[in-house]
Amino acid sequence: MADMQTLGELEQLILLAILRLGPEAFGLSIARELELQAGRRLSRGALYTTLDRLELKGLVRWKLETGGPERAGLPKRLYTVSARGVSALRASQRVLDRMWRGLDDIFGERSS
């Protein structure tokens, strides 16, 4: 795992949204979570291309959910973050955290 390429800003947010949603993470719910929590509105394109690229890098996976009782047979992709995805996310967090350290008092917002 020598040099893990860095995550883009949106990539981070999408990974985080998936983690937040747990087993209910599919395309549009991810977009909703992002808008709700981060005030960030995405188009379909923005969402799915990023998801595809994360998949390509092995940071997320998905399996089809074949519809339950309601939504008879209408499948959707349930996304999960892979172990490598979690690591990449933590690496990004670690770097930012380190760079903020000492500045929090002056410019920061970390309320808790």
Add this chain to the structure above:
Amino acid sequence: MADMQTLGELEQLILLAILRLGPEAFGLSIARELELQAGRRLSRGALYTTLDRLELKGLVRWKLETGGPERAGLPKRLYTVSARGVSALRASQRVLDRMWRGLDDIFGERSS
């Protein structure tokens, strides 16, 4: 300041590096700080084009320092982060913070 466009991942780091360095922030010292704190190595190109773009967006400014005693007359650009730069940075932090909230326990690293 309705919708402040989001900062790229490197843009955030460079802004933070400048804040950390205070009055000693010029091109190469920024690169050094980034490597030191974040383990992120940048080429000249990566550094200055990003700096130029931040300037264009009004997030950083610089003034020439005309050499002191040593370095007689050799000028360098001393960078500072503008008020808008600080806001943009805080906005990014706020979003990430919010997205991480609740996940810290499971996946987080925030040691303190």
Add this chain to the structure above:
DNA sequence: CAAATCGAGTCTACAACGTAGACTATGGCG
């Protein structure tokens, strides 16, 4: 049942951001 609608995902194209490395210019030094 055809038409309108909705939810989920695909595809194409382009703008913005991240990156490298060769190049210029000026000063110090043997």
Add this chain to the structure above:
DNA sequence: CGCCATAGTCTACGTTGTAGACTCGATTTG
């Protein structure tokens, strides 16, 4: 002067972020 070092410029390209029109099956509705 020739050479090394520092600070910054320029060109070019790969990666990430973005929009919106399109497909396709299901549900609603007149």
